[in-house]
Amino acid sequence: MRSERGSRPPRALTIAAVAGLLFLHVPLLLIFVYAFTTEEKSYQFPPPGFTTKWFAVVWERQDIWDAIWLSVKVASVATLIALVLGTCAAAAVSRARFFGRDYISLLFILPIALPGIITGISLRSAFNIVGLDFSFWTIVLGHATFCIVVVYNNALARFRRTSGSLIEASMDLGADGFQTFRYVVLPNIASALLAGGMLAFALSFDEVIVTTFTAGQQSTLPIWMLTELIRPRQRPVTNVVAIFIVAVTFIPILVAYYLTREGEHTAGAGK
């Protein structure tokens, strides 16, 4: 138990912490201001005037809708693959000890631990060697590879908190392996899978480094954004797209947070 006596933080610490948090949040808030600016040619601050017309302009833009749709499709398929593979791996690692078990976690973490450019360039050169043309599936291939670890981590944490006696009890009561999975294991890990899936979706929806190598001429939303960043042509439109992306990625993170926060207890361990 931590002592609460004299637990007022020193003033310097409070100032440093608040300043740090402001540093983390003010830049994102600033984008919301810029989405309403009337200035088209520069990033002038403070904006000379405010307007909501850019939202209507973005609404009419077919290329942006196409990019969003491609991103959604890629993220959905990649998340699905990651869910299946990540859950399998987590189930195996949590239930048994076997040769090389410690290296499996390392293997899964590698795609996000090594710089993304390495994953990207190796995939592209592998596509070249095999003679695979860029397509929807080349993007999915790259994304699923680094999404697996997110699902794996979430599922593994939950598997470790789920008591093995629940599964034994189900078996003792006459359920077969599939019934046990359907009625005992799945309900227990469902919220962890949902959280992992949402984070994987957010990760894929936002990914740009690997995608630049695996997309060819296709344009996902982050690729569209990157082209605008390098050669700004339509600044106000980019501002609006930016706050759209912020909104879309915040929702799954908040939901994932609430899903994994509850149920800190180990299911079935109390008895």
Place this chain on the structure above:
Amino acid sequence: MSAGAASITLERGGLARRTSDALFRRPALLLTLLLVPPLLWLGIVYLGSLFALLAQSFFSIDEFSGLINYEFTLSTYRELFRLANLDVIIRSLVMATAVTLASVVVGFPIAYFAARYARGKWKALFYLAIMLPLWSSYLVKVYSWKLILAKEGIITWIAQKLHLVWLLDAVLAIPVIGGPSLSISYLGTFLVFLYVWLPFMILPTQAALERVPGNLIEASADLGAHPGQTFRTVIFPLALPGIIAGSIFTFSLTLGDYIIPQIVGTSSYFLGQAVYTLQGTAGNIPLAAAFTVVPIVIMGLYLWIAKRMGAFDAL
């Protein structure tokens, strides 16, 4: 009761039942079935491509025809040590080190406050305040700094309002890190890197600080240490594995990034950009592959040292 039991016994003969029984009797088979799909995926798609790439670093490129010469050679690696290429490597290392050190300085107070003083609702708020920037879009974060650092942007405006334009000009006049404007200087690149990777430092540091037992701090105080001494001799050493774990992320991510220096910064290359240009417009895959070995080796060394200092227990 008996009806339920009967229905279960009836299913005994079913295919699902037999499969399930077979799997139950041979746990090794079940384990294999669970492990093979993910291992195949990562083994073939990821490791396969990675090794194929690394193998190409032992080929060379014909200077005249521009074609790849498929014979084993170390000449590509020799090329890495050309002055221009060494420059790129050193520049990236210095930047990664600077970003890592700065993120410790900026991140530690946040982590410390969140771990020791935030309670209840504030604790959740702190957690979200760190998680949201961590998970929000990378490109949007970079974009927001393009807005901030622009010559006509908010920093210049604040400097004007506070009559501090001379200070801004003085900072920009510093050789090496300065430049014509913040968005075309190493200082700008550094700020964006720091902003984007900072949450990766805060989270493991906070996790390590949460695990420091309160009675240890009380004991230190009881034994006559003043708060500063307690911090130096008790809290900081215990937080160090967390800081090192965080530094793995900040260092590795800075080392491999090629988008941030492309958007905010000078025209000189960082590691990631060099790799990108070499494999793309230059078409020199062997040298690009040799370049990717550099961060892999550096990170390998880094991870080895980190492991020896116990950083993995803090992850």
